[in-house]
Amino acid sequence: MTRKLSIYNSLSREKEALVPITEGRLGMYVCGPTVYNDVHLGNCRTFVSFDIIYRYLLKAGYKVRYVRNITDVGHLLDDGEDRMSKGARLDQLEPMEVAQKYTHGFHEMMQIFNTLSPSIEPRATGHIIEQIKMVHDILDRGYAYIKNGSVYFDTPKFIKDGHPYGKLSGRIVEDLLTETRDNLKNQDEKNHPSDFALWIKATEEHIMRWESPWSVGFPGWHLECSAMSTKYLGENFDIHGGGNDLKFPHHENEIAQNVGSCGHAPAKYWLHTNMLLLNGKKMSKSDGNTISPPELFSGQSEHISKAYSPMVVKFFMMQAHYRSPLDITDDALQAAEKGFKRLMETLRIAQEHQPTLPATGNKDLEIQKIIDGIWANMDDDFNVPNALSGIFELSGIINSIKDGHLKSEEVGDNSWKEMCSFILDFVHQVMALKNENEESDVKTVGGLMDLIIDLRKDIREKKDWAASDKIRDALLELGIQLKDGKAGTEWNRS
RNA sequence: GGUCGAGUGACCGAGUGGCUAGGUAGAGGUCUGCAAAACCUUGUACAGCGGUUCGAAUCCGCUCUCGACCUCCA
Numbered sequence: 352m353t354r355k356l357s358i359y360n361s362l363s364r365e366k367e368a369l370v371p372i373t374e375g376r377l378g379m380y381v382c383g384p385t386v387y388n389d390v391h392l393g394n395c396r397t398f399v400s401f402d403i404i405y406r407y408l409l410k411a412g413y414k415v416r417y418v419r420n421i422t423d424v425g426h427l428l429d430d431g432e433d434r435m436s437k438g439a440r441l442d443q444l445e446p447m448e449v450a451q452k453y454t455h456g457f458h459e460m461m462q463i464f465n466t467l468s469p470s471i472e473p474r475a476t477g478h479i480i481e482q483i484k485m486v487h488d489i490l491d492r493g494y495a496y497i498k499n500g501s502v503y504f505d506t507p508k509f510i511k512d513g514h515p516y517g518k519l520s521g522r523i524v525e526d527l528l529t530e531t532r533d534n535l536k537n538q539d540e541k542n543h544p545s546d547f548a549l550w551i552k553a554t555e556e557h558i559m560r561w562e563s564p565w566s567v568g569f570p571g572w573h574l575e576c577s578a579m580s581t582k583y584l585g586e587n588f589d590i591h592g593g594g595n596d597l598k599f600p601h602h603e604n605e606i607a608q609n610v611g612s613c614g615h616a617p618a619k620y621w622l623h624t625n626m627l628l629l630n631g632k633k634m635s636k637s638d639g640n641t642i643s644p645p646e647l648f649s650g651q652s653e654h655i656s657k658a659y660s661p662m663v664v665k666f667f668m669m670q671a672h673y674r675s676p677l678d679i680t681d682d683a684l685q686a687a688e689k690g691f692k693r694l695m696e697t698l699r700i701a702q703e704h705q706p707t708l709p710a711t712g713n714k715d716l717e718i719q720k721i722i723d724g725i726w727a728n729m730d731d732d733f734n735v736p737n738a739l740s741g742i743f744e745l746s747g748i749i750n751s752i753k754d755g756h757l758k759s760e761e762v763g764d765n766s767w768k769e770m771c772s773f774i775l776d777f778v779h780q781v782m783a784l785k786n787e788n789e790e791s792d793v794k795t796v797g798g799l800m801d802l803i804i805d806l807r808k809d810i811r812e813k814k815d816w817a818a819s820d821k822i823r824d825a826l827l828e829l830g831i832q833l834k835d836g837k838a839g840t841e842w843n844r845s
Numbered sequence: 846g847g848u849c850g851a852g853u854g855a856c857c858g859a860g861u862g863g864c865u866a867g868g869u870a871g872a873g874g875u876c877u878g879c880a881a882a883a884c885c886u887u888g889u890a891c892a893g894c895g896g897u898u899c900g901a902a903u904c905c906g907c908u909c910u911c912g913a914c915c916u917c918c919a
Binding site (some may be wrong): 364381383384385390391392393394395397437517520521572594597598603623624625626630631633667670671672678680683684685686687688689728733734736737739740741743744750753754755756757812819823827832837 | 847848849850851852855856857858860866867868869870873875877878879881882883884885899911912913914915916917918919
């Protein structure tokens with residue numbers, strides 16, 4: 352059985368019931384990175400968001416094929432130079448070497464953020480044949496024209512035939528048709544400013560080039576996503592995702608290419624993640640308002656006061672809905688760090704604590720309501736922040752039982768077990784957060800700590816507080832915090 | 846200039862007509878040799894002005910502010 356979800360469709364600007372094209376199965380395509388540079392933190396937010404969406408869809412019982420591409424050709428710079436070859440010249444590397452390097456870096460970062468690999472991760476350069484075929488199809492249907500060896504999409508024709516160009520991004524067709532920007536490359540070659548390149552004839556110095564019926568050249572940006580989504584998910588699939596800023600022109604053009612080549616739009620539902628801001632402003636390298644993942648993890652940035660671990664950053668991202676803009680500030684990160692640690696501590700208790708409880712308790716119904724509520728929040732357009740509030744309610748109950756603030760007869764044994772396994776499963780499997788303090792030397796340290804605590808217990812029985820406090824303070828210096836409670840002394844890494 | 850979106854308490858951030866999340870910080874308390882943790886209680890919140898309604902943070906209008914896109918961008 353699959354859960355019934357409702358998801359916000361950018362195309363209709365409304366939440367819609369998620370009805371798979373094939374029952375029980377979902378095809379999801381997400382626009383991946385262009386690998387000509389180190390991965391941007393904003394990229395990370397998008398892919399972390401879609402990772403949770405992917406994981407939840409699986410959890411909800413769907414069989415999902417998740418395709419996320421690697422774009423390693425096709426982006427034009429202001430001067431018309433391909434992004435990949437630009438990177439190559441700067442680094443004195445072959446274009447594919449550049450792609451390899453940054454693809455590797457991207458994968459590493461995705462692993463650091465603890466995301467699942469997509470089912471298929473196709474590369475644009477590996478699908479030149481499919482892209483040429485699609486250009487053929489678009490030409491055959493009359494929605495493209497050839498100019499000096501390059502091929503352009505004919506937007507006025509497309510619009511005139513009643514196709515919905517501009518629907519996704521809210522563009523007004525008349526505006527697009529009368530657009531008069533003059534700073535676009537190849538302006539002279541294009542019949543109309545809003546037309547875009549499907550195939551570009553390579554100049555002499557352009558390194559990335561392939562044979563085609565029209566010229567030795569390379570595919571336009573946009574095209575690889577149309578070609579690869581069609582190849583792996585079919586002409587018609589369920590979900591297409593990406594960052595908000597890709598709506599126009601990238602996704603709009605993708606739709607045009609698909610409609611132009613096969614007569615209908617690629618995806619049923621379009622999901623867009625919102626932007627990550629830094630101190631209320633868009634991240635931008637030129638004005639210094641930017642922070643990279645490594646800077647965030649090391650604390651080497653003027654924008655933050657200390658280092659924040661990857662899981663803290665991920666937790667921080669999850670406190671906001673994927674469709675809302677999220678503002679990174681040092682204060683917000685600090686708050687997230689404390690919340691994250693609290694959650695990890697509760698998870699530890701859920702895993703280890705085994706209280707003696709009656710068969711049923713007064714709180715059982717309440718616990719069930721919280722759990723049901725978390726599912727409902729996730730079913731409602733993946734409302735992770737709302738679900739998280741439920742997780743913290745459970746956390747309160749778990750901590751109360753453990754510390755004896757809540758009488759044990761309040762919670763039934765089954766409820767306790769269900770609550771603990773639910774919270775562990777949800778945090779580990781859906782949010783995919785993990786405790787970063789679990790080192791391999793955990794056993795050794797554990798043994799040492801048992802010994803120290805035992806020795807200190809004797810000292811404390813003799814009420815030698817000076818010695819006892821000295822041990823506690825010294826351990827604190829090492830990053831270990833002692834907590835003297837009724838049932839004895841506990842410790843954790845602070 | 847055009848298009849779209851947003852303005853929630855000290856900070857972050859959910860919430861779309863009555864039931865007024867959650868995290869962090871603050872205050873008070875329980876516990877404790879002390880401390881920390883944990884738990885309990887608590888706060889002046891819905892940009893402004895009008896309007897619709899028995900009732901609005903939530904709907905409508907105007908104003909102000911901010912952001913994104915319009916050009917490579919997750």
